Amino acid sequence: MIYAKITGWGKCIPPAEITNDELSQIVETNDEWISTRTGIRSRRVSHVTTAQLATVASQHALACAGLTGKDIDLVLLATCSPSTMVANTASLVQKNIGATGAAACDTNAACSGFLYALQNATAQIQAGMIKRAVVVAAERMTWYVNWAKRDSAVLFGDGAGAVILEASAEPCGLLGTKTGCDSGDRDILHIANYGTDMDKYQPSGPSDLLFEGREIFKRAVKGMSEACDDVLSQANLQLNDIDVLVPHQANLRIIQAIQQRLDISDDKVMVNIDKYGNTSAATIAIALCEAVENGLVKPHSNIMSAAFGAGLTWAASYIKWGERVTPIALSDAALPPCTQSGLELIAPAVKACQ
Ligand SMILES: CC(C)(COP(=O)(O)OP(=O)(O)OC[C@H]1O[C@@H](n2cnc3c(N)ncnc32)[C@H](O)[C@@H]1OP(=O)(O)O)[C@@H](O)C(=O)NCCC(=O)NCCS
Incomplete structure (x- = not known):
């Protein structure tokens, strides 16, 4: 029996933050309502594309597994906020991480997308079709937010996370x-x-x-x-x-x-x-x-x-989970510096919503 062991994990959290207090400057809400009704205290807003978030998360996961892009057979990107629809966003992530021998596909099941993608990649490994996959989930949910609508404006944030799956005889993974x-x-x-x-x-x-x-x-x-x-x-x-x-x-x-x-x-x-809100x-x-x-x-x-x-x-x-809970290596992959605050980043969208 072949299993799909998780051998690498990584994330990319964009630096610009919007706290509940800051949000209450642009929409009629307050920290007390948001934190007691939702548990959210802050969220991140991305200054880069979904593909860039996915790329950095994948690079950290690859280093963690002690692999490079060349080792990968499949890049599966779970997202409902793709950078581009055609070409798919996964193809850019594949290119960015140097996984030029890998298949690349976006998958959209909204907030359930990462678990759907994990199931899909695991099944391909178990069927013997592939040996190693990057399963990455990346979202820019703040792109969809209407900053005039307090019910939804308080809930969402941006970010990415990734895992590496590898064929293994050890009964672990999904x-x-x-x-x-x-x-x-x-x-x-x-x-x-x-x-x-x-x-x-x-x-x-x-x-x-x-x-x-x-x-x-x-x-x-x-x-x-x-x-x-x-x-x-x-x-x-x-x-x-x-x-x-x-x-x-x-x-x-x-x-x-x-x-x-x-x-x-x-x-x-x-x-x-509390830190990130809903990143789908x-x-x-x-x-x-x-x-x-x-x-x-x-x-x-x-x-x-x-x-x-x-x-x-x-x-x-x-x-x-397997035996290892520490990375094999660390990556110095990082997003380009962000020179604006969270509120500055969303200012054009806030203006358009008024
Ligand atoms: C959205 C959600 C937080 C709303 O919480 P709730 O307790 O159901 O609140 P309600 O929608 O019933 O609103 C209660 C009151 O708060 C008000 N309110 C709504 N958003 C508010 C905000 N951001 N700040 C202050 N007041 C707000 C409403 O206008 C309403 O006022 P009223 O009683 O005078 O009419 C909650 O329903 C939820 O988390 N749902 C599931 C998550 C979800 O939908 N996620 C989306 C994609 S997964």
Whole structure:
């Protein structure tokens, strides 16, 4: 049996930050409302493209695995905010990391995208089609934000995370997985005016993110908990076998509700929504990376992860970590310097939304 072991992990967090207090200067909101309703205290806004975020995260993951781009057979990029649609954004990441022998493909399952991509790349390794893959999730969700709408403006942020998968005889990596999509409710979370459905000569408005927060909240808790139950029984595991929960970071109260339903204690749950907000597909990739960096993930940890997003897609994954929790090497890859503050970066968009 071939497994797809995670041998590298990396992230790219753009430096410019917008705190809740700063946000309350441009939209009618306040730190108290945002932090108590969502758990978010700050978010990052990118001064570079989605492809650049993905590239730096992938370079860190490659160094961590002791590999270079030449070793890679597949670059799978999970994103719903691609730099370009045609050519796909993954092809630029492939070029940037020097993975010229690799296939390159974007995958869009919104916030569930990283777990969908992980499943896809794992299956290709297990089928013997490829040996090594970069699975990277990168988003510029702030590009979609309408800064006049307080319900959505406070929730989103930018960033990227990546893992390296390698064929291995060791039973680790993605050992249980369940993905699905409740398409009947696909309209309650979507981006308007984007794609070939729009009139390209007379667009009827900006590409805004529209959603029914309360409905999504309920469906997210139910969908993610049920998917976790499914994966636990698939992998023949009990709840107390789970060492770490790495959930999608959309709202701290959603995370706590899932945690309660799964009866998992605080010390086992990876939370970083306070720093980054909802970075869509990138939340789990970044959170997994930070869970290893901060020692939450230990050698051979049993990790449960769950996501929920537009579609309405959902996913849960059981990941068995390997022995190594430290990088083989470090990369000095970095974004170009950012000379503007977060508020300065979004100022043109804020003006356009007024
Ligand atoms: C979006 C979300 C945070 C809203 O929280 P909520 O507790 O459901 O809040 P509501 O939408 O019911 O709004 C409650 C009140 O706060 C107000 N409000 C909404 N956004 C606000 C903000 N940023 N600042 C201050 N007040 C705000 C509303 O106008 C409403 O006021 P009213 O009672 O006078 O009408 C929450 O529903 C959520 O996290 N949903 C799931 C996450 C999600 O949708 N993510 C999107 C993609 S994954």
